[in-house]
Amino acid sequence: MERVEIIPESNPSPNDTDPIRKAITAGFFYNCARLQKSSESYTTIKCEQTVHIHPSSSLHKENPKYAVYYELMLTSREFIRQVVEIDDKWLLEVALHYYKKNKIEDAKRKMPKTIKTK
Numbered sequence: 001m002e003r004v005e006i007i008p009e010s011n012p013s014p015n016d017t018d019p020i021r022k023a024i025t026a027g028f029f030y031n032c033a034r035l036q037k038s039s040e041s042y043t044t045i046k047c048e049q050t051v052h053i054h055p056s057s058s059l060h061k062e063n064p065k066y067a068v069y070y071e072l073m074l075t076s077r078e079f080i081r082q083v084v085e086i087d088d089k090w091l092l093e094v095a096l097h098y099y100k101k102n103k104i105e106d107a108k109r110k111m112p113k114t115i116k117t118k
Contacts, residue, residue, distance in 0.1 A: 018087075022094070025086045028068045029095035033080060034088075035065050042067065042080065045091075045099065054079040066091075 011019060025032075033042035033051055042051050053060050054073065062085070070082035091099050 021084055021086055022090050024084050025068050025090045026094040028070060029091060029098060031069050031072075031080075032086070032091060033067050033069065035063055039063055045104075049078065051078045051080050053083055054081045057081060057083050059083050059085060 030046065032045045034045055036043055036050070040052075042053065043049065044051060051069075051072065053067070057080075059067065064083075064085035066086050066088045067080070067083045068086050069080035069084075071080070073079045073081055088104055091104055092101055
């Protein structure tokens with residue numbers, strides 16, 4: 001850690017997972033999806049591909065508005081696996097070079113007001 005001048009420190013608030021989720025977002029920002037208006041599927045932000053959270057995921061019924069995923073799996077439908085809920089503002093913080101600000105903000109306006117849970 002000395003080579004890159006990073007001082008390792010523990011999380012002062014163990015229940016706050018935001019720093020960990022933000023770090024995952026920084027590493028996997030290109031694998032990001034947002035909830036569609038129907039609240040049943042997601043659209044990858046950059047390629048606009050329709051995907052679904054895999055049924056084995058703990059977030060399958062939660063329907064987070066934005067998610068970062070590790071794996072895209074094709075069966076009868078395209079599923080995303082190893083999913084983490086993120087805040088859309090983080091995308092602009094960690095990957096402004098990849099995402100356009102107006103595209104993220106336009107997506108906010110198209111979000112469902114209430115999320116249906118099954």
